[in-house]
Structure formats: structure tokens, C-alpha cells
Amino acid sequence: MSIKLGVPSKGRLMEQTFEWFAARGVGLRRTGSDREYAGAVEGAAGVELVLLSAGEIPRELAAGRIHLGVTGSDLVRDKLADWSTQVAELALMGFGHADLIIAVPACWSDVDTLEDLDAAAHAFRAAHGHRLRIATKYHRLVREFLTREGVADYQLVDSQGATEGTVKNLTAEAIADITSSGETLRANHLKILSDGLIHQSQATLFAARHADWADERATFEAFARQLGVSADF
Amino acid sequence: MAGKAQARGVGARILAAFQAAGAVEIAPDILQPAEALLDLYGEDIRARAYVTADPIRGELMLRPDFTVPVVQEHMANGAEPARYCYLGEVFRKQDHRGAARVAEYMQAGYEVFDRVDPEAADAEVFALIHAALQGLGLTATIGDIGILQAAVAGLDTIPARKVALMRHIWRPQRFHKLLERYAGMVPVPESRRALLDGVRADAPWIGLRDPAEMEARIARLRLDAAAAAIPAADVARLDALFALRCAAPEAPAALRALDLPALDPAVARLERRLAALDARGIDLTTLRFDASHGRTTMEYYDGFVFAFTAADPALPPVASGGRYDALTRVLGGGREIPAVGGVIRPGLLADLEGA
Numbered sequence: 001m002s003i004k005l006g007v008p009s010k011g012r013l014m015e016q017t018f019e020w021f022a023a024r025g026v027g028l029r030r031t032g033s034d035r036e037y038a039g040a041v042e043g044a045a046g047v048e049l050v051l052l053s054a055g056e057i058p059r060e061l062a063a064g065r066i067h068l069g070v071t072g073s074d075l076v077r078d079k080l081a082d083w084s085t086q087v088a089e090l091a092l093m094g095f096g097h098a099d100l101i102i103a104v105p106a107c108w109s110d111v112d113t114l115e116d117l118d119a120a121a122h123a124f125r126a127a128h129g130h131r132l133r134i135a136t137k138y139h140r141l142v143r144e145f146l147t148r149e150g151v152a153d154y155q156l157v158d159s160q161g162a163t164e165g166t167v168k169n170l171t172a173e174a175i176a177d178i179t180s181s182g183e184t185l186r187a188n189h190l191k192i193l194s195d196g197l198i199h200q201s202q203a204t205l206f207a208a209r210h211a212d213w214a215d216e217r218a219t220f221e222a223f224a225r226q227l228g229v230s231a232d233f
Numbered sequence: 234m235a236g237k238a239q240a241r242g243v244g245a246r247i248l249a250a251f252q253a254a255g256a257v258e259i260a261p262d263i264l265q266p267a268e269a270l271l272d273l274y275g276e277d278i279r280a281r282a283y284v285t286a287d288p289i290r291g292e293l294m295l296r297p298d299f300t301v302p303v304v305q306e307h308m309a310n311g312a313e314p315a316r317y318c319y320l321g322e323v324f325r326k327q328d329h330r331g332a333a334r335v336a337e338y339m340q341a342g343y344e345v346f347d348r349v350d351p352e353a354a355d356a357e358v359f360a361l362i363h364a365a366l367q368g369l370g371l372t373a374t375i376g377d378i379g380i381l382q383a384a385v386a387g388l389d390t391i392p393a394r395k396v397a398l399m400r401h402i403w404r405p406q407r408f409h410k411l412l413e414r415y416a417g418m419v420p421v422p423e424s425r426r427a428l429l430d431g432v433r434a435d436a437p438w439i440g441l442r443d444p445a446e447m448e449a450r451i452a453r454l455r456l457d458a459a460a461a462a463i464p465a466a467d468v469a470r471l472d473a474l475f476a477l478r479c480a481a482p483e484a485p486a487a488l489r490a491l492d493l494p495a496l497d498p499a500v501a502r503l504e505r506r507l508a509a510l511d512a513r514g515i516d517l518t519t520l521r522f523d524a525s526h527g528r529t530t531m532e533y534y535d536g537f538v539f540a541f542t543a544a545d546p547a548l549p550p551v552a553s554g555g556r557y558d559a560l561t562r563v564l565g566g567g568r569e570i571p572a573v574g575g576v577i578r579p580g581l582l583a584d585l586e587g588a
Contacts, residue, residue, distance in 0.1 A: 082330050106436035110450045112424035115414070118407065120442070120450060122400065127446055131275055140328070143276050150407025152400065155275055167440045189436050194424065 001215045002048045003223065006060055006069035009037050009051035013203060016095040017070045020203075024227045044226060046219035055079075057206075062086045064211035067220070074100055074178065074201035078141045087206040088233030090224070096203035098178040100138055102196035105167055105174075106189050113195050114149050117174070121153040124173065135159035135172035138198075142176040145198045164188040207233050235583035240339045243586070244320045244579035247341040247365050251318035254361055256343055259317045261302035263324075267292040270301060273563065274532070281325045295324035300533070300557065300574060301564065303344050307572075308565045314347035320579075335580075342554075344574030346561070351571045352502060355537040355556060356509035362541070362552050362575050363515060369585050371541040371551055373519065375481060376526030377506075378402065378555070379536040380488065380499040384474055387495020388467060390415060391460045393453055403532045405475075405525070412471065417462035429458055474524055481507060481520035488524075506537060533560040537573060543585060551585065552577040 007028060008014045018028045027042035028049055039049030050066055057071035058079040070093070080086050104111050111120050121132035132154045136142050139156055146154065157172050164184050166172035176198065179185055185192065205227075213220065224231035235243075252258060267284055268291075283295040296302065299319050307315055320341045327334035343361055345354045363373065385398045394415050401408040413419045428451065438444055470493055479487050485507070488500045511517055527538035536556030543551055554575020562569035 081328050085330055105438075105440045105442070106434050107438045107440075107444075108442065108447060109428055109432070109434045110447050110454065112428075113422055115407075115410065116425075119397070120446075122397075123446060123450060124442055127443075128441065130272075139280075143280055146276070148406065150401060150404035150410070152404060152407075153275070155271070155279070170441050173440055173442055189439050191434075191436075194422070 002046045003068060003216050003219055004048050004050050004066040004211075005041070006050045006052045006057045006066035006071075007039070008054040008057070008070060013054055013070075013096055014051075017093070017203065020093050020095070021227075026226065044223055046216070047223055058083075058087075061206055061208040062210070064208050067208055067211045067213065067216065069206050069208070070203055071206065072096055072098070072201045073204045074098065074138065074141065074199055076204070076206060077199060078138045081140075086210065087208055089204055090207050090229045090233070091205040091227070093203040093205060096201070098180050098201045100141060100176065100178055100198040100201060101192045102134070102142075102174060102176045102198065103164075103179075103185050103190040103192050106186075106191040108191075111193070113193060114146075114151055117193060117196075118151045118153070121151065125153045131155040132174065133157045133172040134174045134176055135163050135166040136176035137163070138176060138178075141198055164190060205229065209233065235580055235587060237339075237580075239583040239587070240580035241320075243583045244339050244341045247577055247579060247582075248318055248320045250365055251341070251343045251361065254316070254343070254357075256316040256318035259303060259306060259319050260321065261296065261299060261306065261319070263296050263322070264290075264293045265296050265302055266290065267294040269305070269564070270294055270297065273301065273560075277532075280328065283324050283326065296321070297323055297325055299323065299340060299342050299576065300344070300560070303342075303574075304557075304561055304564050304572065307344075307346055307570075308561065308568060311346065313570065314345070314349070316346075317344045318342060339579045340576040341579050342574060342576040344572065346570050346572045348571055351536070351556070351573070352505040353509050354571070354573050355506050356513050356515075358554060358573050358575050359510060359537075359539055360513040360515055362539075362554065362577060365577055366541055366552060366582070369543075369551075369582075371543055371585075372521065373539065373541050374521045374523050374526050375537070375539045376523050377499065377503055377537055378527050378534055379502065380496060380524065381474070381528070382535065383496050383499040384471055384493055387493060388463060388471075390463050391456060393457065394460070394463075403528055403530075405528055412463070412468055415457075415460075415463045416465060416468045418465070418468070421458075425454065429455060475528075477522070477524040479522055480518055481522045482517045484522035527555060533557045535559045539575065543581070548581065549578070551581045 007017050021028050026044045031038045031040050037051040039051050041047045041049050054071045057069040058076045060066045061069045062080050076083050124132045134154050135157050137160050159166055163175050163177045221231045282297040285293050287293050303317055322337055323340050324337050327336050347354045381402050385395055470491055474491055485500050485504050527534050534555035534557055538555035540550040540553040556573040558571045561572050
């Protein structure tokens with residue numbers, strides 16, 4: 001038996017995750033060809049590396065098929081109901097920073113706050129016969145935020161990519177998406193609402209509460225000590 | 234937890250009582266056209282309803298609620314007055330974990346469409362449901378959204394502010410933020426000040442919203458900026474109204490003591506309703522009045538609201554209901570009729586009776 005550690009399988013997120021573990025004396029690397037998602041762990045006994053798409057890691061954690069996983073805090077909060085009952089945050093890893101925000105056309109001079117968005121949505125619905133559409137892939141986070149803030153007369157439309165283009169293409173009036181520098185937003189003539197920050201995401205090491213830990217406690221405690229994270233969850 | 238067969242048995246007993254009271258059983262389809270429901274409720278229901286697609290009928294929803302199909306059926310075919318009852322499953326996705334959160338459960342309901350005496354109809358629905366829940370030690374809470382609407386309508390301010398507040402009665406957080414803004418208790422955001430000074434964005438126009446819609450809103454904001462602040466004393470009276478909780482017999486006097494003359498007709502309706510409940514043998518001293526009851530539930534209730542709750546705070550209400558006159562107007566295609574109804578969850582009732 002061993003602890004299964006799920007890590008993003010490619011890109012900058014994978015590299016930075018490898019660096020984070022390397023700085024704590026744990027060597028993670030991909031093995032085999034560039035196209036093969038197999039990995040190896042050096043410097044920590046009883047830990048097995050599983051390379052996965054970052055978007056699948058929340059689900060694998062919730063199902064308990066991996067014990068530990070690295071992914072964005074935004075993905076865990078969006079994909080898992082009552083996320084904190086299913087996974088525990090062991091470490092904020094300090095990279096992969098991105099803000100989930102609400103953005104509207106920059107030409108809307110009268111809309112700068114959620115109060116403005118709500119009022120504009122009310123008038124929009126009366127004028128156009130349908131609710132103001134907000135394109136996003138973060139349905140749970142956006143809906144919970146807008147409900148908490150008391151915004152009405154909107155509807156979410158699903159957008160899994162190129163979300164910034166939906167307003168110009170007339171498939172949405174506003175968007176809720178991840179941004180790090182805001183450059184793509186500006187290039188698409190969008191602006192962020194001044195109180196439209198929904199979640200500040202970063203790469204996070206999670207533990208699966210419902211994984212089978214029965215034979216892994218000792219291994220996990222040693223691994224947590226090595227990483228300098230709490231073993232209590 | 235009670236099984237489905239037990240819940241169905243309890244439901245059949247309730248349905249028989251509703252039929253004995255003169256209601257006609259109605260059996261709306263489980264698969265409902267999604268459009269009307271989504272247009273009415275928006276994201277609140279989209280998040281919770283099971284939506285599916287049919288090659289001929291388009292987007293469909295597993296029935297999340299009976300009220301809308303019952304109103305639709307009545308507005309299409311019903312003679313007046315009408316009393317309906319029903320028993321069947323509703324389906325709601327649960328976004329939180331926990332034993333009491335089930336995605337599929339029975340509802341037994343009773344709905345009255347009657348123009349003659351709304352307060353008597355309120356009491357009729359409440360008393361029937363009250364009778365079905367005897368001996369279980371439930372807490373009954375009543376409220377009246379109409380009283381809150383009357384308080385907003387009676388504010389001494391411009392109509393646009395009243396419309397905005399009226400729209401957010403069911404979203405307390407936004408309501409109170411707007412009220413503070415209109416009372417001048419929070420500063421005007423810098424962006425709004427600049428906008429009214431004539432500052433405009435230097436960006437190409439994109440999207441479906443028309444520049445004329447923006448200009449119309451800026452004109453409304455100018456009117457708003459020119460309007461006098463709502464006096465702090467009026468805000469305090471509204472806050473006191475929203476916070477009012479007392480035994481039902483004390484509610485009319487407590488409401489009058491708030492010194493909001495605009496409430497008088499609504500308080501008179503409350504008194505007639507209490508008298509009608511008393512005439513049906515309800516012990517008014519056992520009812521709690523909560524002025525804010527119904528503010529965080531379905532948006533379609535616009536008058537009398539009620540709920541019966543068990544001692545365990547983790548359990549949803551065993552029964553709930555209210556008046557929804559405006560909903561009949563929305564779904565009626567130009568016609569409307571005063572309507573009130575309520576539902577019992579037979580599964581919860583079976584649990585309590587078995588406990």
C-alpha cells in the first residue's frame with residue numbers, strides 16, 4: 001500500500017508543483033516518453049505519483065481515489081459541494097495565483113459595482129425579454145457569490161473557453177472568469193467590477209477526507225513532517 | 234427515515250382530507266417545460282432543478298414545485314372559484330450534504346383560487362394543514378409579505394427607489410444596502426460621482442446592451458442623486474418592522490406601535506385573517522408572528538406566509554405555504570386571481586409520527 005499523490009500532468013502548474021516538492025527534498029518526475037503520464041517519487045517512502053488533469057483532481061480527491069492532490073483552490077470550491085467536508089487544505093503553495101472576477105463591457109460607464117450590475121440587469125431584462133447573461137465555467141462559485149450579494153435578473157451561460165469573446169459575439173452580456181494580469185480582458189474591451197472579486201485562487205495541497213487512510217497514517221505523518229505541513233485534518 | 238411507501242401512505246391520508254374539504258385532485262406532469270420556470274425563478278431554480286432535453290419538446294425539467302403547473306392549469310382551464318389538491322414527488326438537487334437533504338421527496342398540497350374573501354381563504358388553507366399536523370409539537374410561524382410591501386410603498390421618496398426596494402424584499406442583503414444608500418448612510422461610490430460629472434469610458438461599444446439603455450440609466454441616476462435622502466428615522470422604523478417577532482395575537486398592536494400609517498390597510502387584513510383563524514378553532518396564542526418570514530424563500534409569495542417546523546433545526550419545514558396573487562398575473566396572460574396554498578412533506582411527517 002502507498003499514499004497516492006495527484007499532481008497536474010502538464011504545463012507551468014506541473015513544473016511549479018515539482019519545484020515546490022523539490023524544495024522540501026521530494027523529487028517528483030515524469031517517467032517514460034513525453035506523452036506518457038507516468039511518474040516517480042524520490043526521497044519519500046510509500047508515496048506514489050499520479051499525474052492527472054488539474055480539473056479532474058477535485059473529483060478524484062472527493063472519491064478518495066487519491067489521498068493527496070495539488071490543484072487550484074478555485075476548482076475545488078467550484079466542483080465540490082460543501083468542499084471543506086470532502087477535502088482539507090494542507091498547504092497554500094504560493095503559485096498559480098489567479099482571481100475569479102466579474103467583468104462587464106468597458107463601454108458601460110454606468111456600471112462599476114454589483115449594485116450597478118443588478119440595476120442594469122433589471123432594466124436589461126425589461127428591455128430585451130431575457131435575463132442578463134453571464135458567461136462562465138465556474139457555476140457554483142459565481143452563483144453563490146451573486147446570491148450572497150443579492151444580485152437578480154441574471155442567468156449563467158456555460159462557457160468552457162474563450163469566455164472573454166462571448167460579449168462581442170453577443171452570446172453573453174458579462175463574464176465571470178479567471179484572470180491574472182487582466183490583459184486578455186482589456187484586449188476584449190472588458191473591465192472588472194470594483195467589488196467583483198469572487199475568489200483569489202492559488203495552487204493548494206489538499207488531503208482527501210474520505211480516502212482509505214487506515215494503513216497509511218504512519219507514512220502520511222512522516223511525509224507531512226518532511227513537507228512541513230500539518231498532519232491533522 | 235421513513236420509506237417511500239410510508240410517505241405515500243401518509244400522503245394519501247392528507248390528500249383524502251384535502252378532498253373532503255372540497256378540493257379536486259390535479260396531477261401535473263413530472264416533466265415540465267423548463268422555460269416558464271427558468272424565466273420565473275432564474276438561477277435559484279436552475280441550480281436546483283434537474284434539467285433534461287427532449288427531441289420534440291425541448292428543454293424540460295423534473296417538476297421542482299407544484300404551484301406553477303397548478304396555476305398554469307387553472308389559468309388555462311379553471312372555473313372560479315376553485316380548490317385543488319395534489320400528491321406527488323418533487324425533485325431538487327441538493328448543494329449541501331446531510332441526511333435531511335434529499336433530492337426527491339413527496340409533497341401533498343392544497344391550493345385555493347377565490348376572489349371573494351382572501352383572508353378566509355388564507356385561514357382555510359392554514360387550518361387544513363394545521364389539522365393534518367396535530368399532536369406533533371411543531372412550531373407554526375406566520376408572516377405577511379404584503380405588510381413589508383406596504384411599508385416600502387409608504388416611504389416618502391421617489392418611485393424608482395420604491396421599485397428597487399420592492400424588487401429586493403426577498404434579498405435582504407441587497408435591500409438593506411440600497412436602503413442605506415438612499416438614506417445617505419453610505420457614501421456615493423467615486424465611480425458614480427465621476428459618472429454624474431460627465432466622465433465616460435473611452436472604449437468601443439460591444440455587446441447587446443444598447444447605448445440608449447445606458448443613457449436611460451444615467452438619467453435615472455441623476456434623478457436619484459437629486460432626490461432627498463430617506464430620513465434616518467424612517468430607516469429605523471423599517472428596521473424595527475423587519476425585526477418584529479411576537480406571539481400572533483400581539484402582532485397588530487405591535488405593528489401599529491411602529492408609527493407607520495401606510496401599514497394600516499395591511500394590518501387590518503392581518504386582523505381579519507387572525508379572526509378567521511380563530512373562527513376555525515386555531516389557538517392564536519400558539520402561533521408565532523415573524524415580520525421577516527418568507528423573505529428568504531420563494532419569491533412568488535406576496536401576502537400571507539406560513540411554515541410549520543420541527544424542533545430539529547437541521548430539518549426543513551414540515552409544511553409551508555402562502556399567498557401568490559402576483560404569480561397568477563405573471564402566468565395568467567392578462568388575467569389574475571387571488572390565490573393561496575400550502576404543501577406538507579409526507580415523508581417528514583411519517584418520520585415524526587414514527588419517532
